[in-house]
Amino acid sequence: MDMLTPMPKYTLFGFKNPRYADARIVVLPVPYDSATTYKSGAREGPHAIIDASRNMEYYSEELDLEINGSDIYTMDELEPDLGSPERMSARVEKEVGTIIDDAKVPLLIGGDHSIAIGSIIAFGKRFNDFSVLHFDAHSDSREEYMGSRYCHACIMARARDHCDSCYSVGVRSIYKEGAELYGDDILFRKDMHGMSSEEIADKIKKKTKDRIYLTVDLDVLDPSEMPSTGTPEPDGLRFRELASILAGVLSEKSLIGMDFNELSPIGGFVAPNFLAAKLIFLTLCYAFYSKERRQPSSHDKGI
Template sequence: MECKTFDPDGVGVDNGTYFGLPFDPATAELVLVSAPWDVTVSYGAGAAYAPDAIIEASTQLDFHDPLAPGAWRRGIATADVDYSLQEASQRLRTDAARVIDHLEGGGSPDDEYVVRKVRRVNEGCAAMNANIESQAARWLDAGRIVGLVGGDHSTPYGLIRALGARHAEFGILHIDAHCDLRDAYEGFEFSHASIMFNVLRDVPQAVRIAQVGVRDFSEGEAALAASSERIATFDDLSLAAARFRGETWDDQCRRIVGTLPREVYVSFDIDGLTFENCPHTGTPVSGGLTFNEAVWLLAVLARSGRRIIGFDVVEVCPAPDQRIDAITGARILWKLCGLTLASNAEKAGK
């Protein structure tokens, strides 16, 4: 379907793209890359199937967004999904699950059986990272903005690396129930629980990480966050305490955004939201942001004069009998697309 025949007020088009949009990645301003991968998840699996589920759910979405009216017309395109990633994820997930079961059963991480499987998983995750970085680099070098749809939270590493190679400095707005600051969690260097640790280690251009809604983390992670000048923590309990004392959510959002530099990447783990928004996510945690609170934070970011240079939506776990997770993922993705384009309007001359 060509853009000139696309009817945004018509029936949702099931054409294999996010939102059923007809844009070509070669000409769209924003390109969405998919990462169907969830090898190292430590509790509930299924995020590898999120891209397809979100594509399906997204065709039921209406296009008017009062926060970014008409922004989608500048082009939101879907890059071809590399399903070899999903096939590799399924193979390696078996090895990772056996390692996790071994460790949770009290087994030693030094057992030869475990060492071999961990090495295989780490090599596979490194290959996935290289794949995503290569895809991202292709579109970034073509002048596109890139958003990533996971997959688990390990998947944005390649995109963030690609941005680090092309920007002198940027911040990360990290919405999540977890800090993801563990060093090689369960032996997996590129664990979903290690993404921000790896960014701190490998991407010095990420000069500030503002972690919002975090509420489930280890003492080691808390110590690292407290000691690092690159991390600003807005944990869930502290945010709630501020509300109880009378600070509005709008004021809190301004305070959060105020810690970030001019260019910002958004990493959105769906478990940063409350349960009713993502009941099947891999590692659910009580508490969290409401949908509207999260959207308002993104809107404050976009209106602040900062530019969103990329983003991800991760840890959506679709369920065969319930669609709420995919529906929430699709709508968060839509808001991020629109607000990202809105924040880049000046650069685009719009």
């Protein structure tokens, strides 16, 4: 029996879960941060984002659009495998693979950025025609770091193993060799100054295929707006800039999966948690609900 006056459910946006079969988007919270190299704390990210998301409006005045969650299903939190980042990646890959095979769009909430690896591998094994669009202050392009090929500094190296089209945006922290090797697949922050959000979105659209897997490290944002990350880097994007870029890209591309990661909450300081929840809300609006965009074809597989 349902209570007559309950608090919002502990789901993304606090909506009652629909039947799994009726869901289009499946939210997978992954409270894992054992692959970080500096400050940990991102394991608290999923809880903080979901908690904030239960206390916001589900109407976008920007789009004149209200969502009701009838096609968003939030799963229980995925138990971390503390054996190794490789084993955790395999666990994420298995869960995400099931969601893809059920013809739904996975939305992962991290956790440190390494949670993206298993997700991208799951897509790489099923789709042969998609791009990984990566927002991050860091290039994450090291083959190996601190003895692991699956830590959060190696995300894009592993993504390139499984996807031939990867594009990073907002990068302002990279090692010299990486800049030389991968520079063509990176829109550096230094080059975004002076570009409008529309110009940036157009550039991304040219560099990516129709199907997009989106991986957002929240440290792509400026630490003044997003201080709650493990490895902050100055000169980041503004929230509005990132939202406008996503609106431009997602009005045309088909979003097949996504993850938002690296929120490392600061006790008692909830503004960044709400920022992350709002960013997810707007991304879903732009990709799936906006009247501006053509209906997504998330179910057609690229096999």
